[in-house]
Every structure is written in C-alpha cells, then in structure tokens.
Amino acid sequence: MRLRIPNRLEDVFAALDQAAGHLARHHIDEACRADVRLVLEELLVNIVRHGYPGGRDGEISIFIDIHRDHVQLKLEDDAQPFDARGHELPDLSGDIADREIGGLGLHLIHNIADDLTYVRDGNLNITIARFCPTLPDEPSP
C-alpha cells in the first residue's frame, strides 16, 4: 500500500485508518495492527508538528508492505532532517505525573518496532520500521 499525504494532522488520522484497514484486510493480527498504528501515529504526528518549522507545505509518503513473516512500514518525508533513533530517551523513573513528558512517543517507537532504520536521501527522510506479527500457523509459545 502506498499513501501520499500533505503535512496536516487531519490527513494523518485519515492515513492511520487506511493503514489499519489495509492490515486488517490482510489478516494481520490485532496486536501487530496496534503496534503498526502506534508507531505510524507517533512518527507522523512528530513529522507534522516539528518537521516543518515556519509552516511550509510538505508531503509524506507512507508505504506498507506485508511480507510472509513481517510487516514493513516506510515513511518518506521532506521535513527537516530527523533521525528517530538518535535521541535521548526520557527519564522513566518516578510517577508519570512528575515527568517532563517529551520523548514518550520516540520511546514507544523504539520499543515497539522490531527494527528501525533511517537514512537521509537528498531532501528526504526515509524511516523504515519492521514488525513481526504472530503468524497463524506458528505454534503458541
């Protein structure tokens, strides 16, 4: 599946629903669908909120490829360079009510995607996340 959206929040939410529908139609299990949705939401919201300082128009392409043993999510955006892997993780000690709340989304991306890669290609950020769903023919652990 390929989607191309402008850098607006309302388009982000529509894209999340389309991605979820695509995964459901391909019988990806519920837990994996939620994982993909979460990583996609965190990445897209981050790009839209912080990637275009000054408010210029931008474009984000979303590719979802379903393979036999994994789901690959790829984003290409023309926002300012941003590597979701290279950021300090938040301090998770103490009550969440007392914490600086920044960085939770990135922390979730790191922990939920089974693999995360990033390259800057010309004016594009290319971020790839992989997910391993539970396959229906796999024996239960």
Add this chain to the structure above:
Amino acid sequence: MTLTVRSESPTPERSTVWLEGRLDAETFASFDETMRDITPLVDNGGTLVLDLSALDYISSAGLRSLAVLRKQMRDRNGRTLLLNPPPQVRKVFEIVKAVPVAEVFASVAELDQYLDHIQKQLTPPRD
C-alpha cells in the same frame, strides 16, 4: 466517533469514567475537555477510577492526558486508579512505566478491596 467517555452517578468520594475507543493525538483534546467537567465533582482526597476495558488503543498523546489527570488528582490528595486495561494499553503503560502496578486493577472486586483496605488504614479502629 473514535472515543466515547461516559461517567455514571459519581459520588464526591469516587467517580468512575469509562473510556471506549482510542485515546490518541486525534481524541485527547476532547477527552481533556470532558475530564475538566468531571474531576471537580470528586472531592479532595477522592478517587477517580478510569475503566479502560473498552479502550482499544492509547498513544503518547493519550499518556500525556492521563499524566495530567493523575497530577491534578494528586495535587488534591486524590488518586487515579485504572481498571482492566486491555493488552495494547497495558503494553504501552509497561513500556513507559506510566503507572505503579499497584494502581492497575483487573476487576472491580479487586479495586473495591484495595479501597476498603485504604479506608481501614485511614479510619482509626473503634474500641
């Protein structure tokens, strides 16, 4: 509609709020707004229970809303307890260590037992 918030017959000591759907970057603002009407109805020192059994999904935007709620309740000597989070929600809570495990309950009975216990600690025994 992607998030439904329902609150029934709150008392000043304890108010339960049911969340259904998704608490994410799309819905957190309306959730915050709804909670602004509900939390003042709980007395200082009271308990806010969030029943999450029908919450399908939470993202970092939703976590921020819950953090603000916890802080507001705690600043009034109250507490926020979570009931029955489904697997996706529980997983996200665990990854970010969002709430002490002791404040998440699998059933209303477990929650009542906890509150009874707290109440006994607060009430001096009669002779």
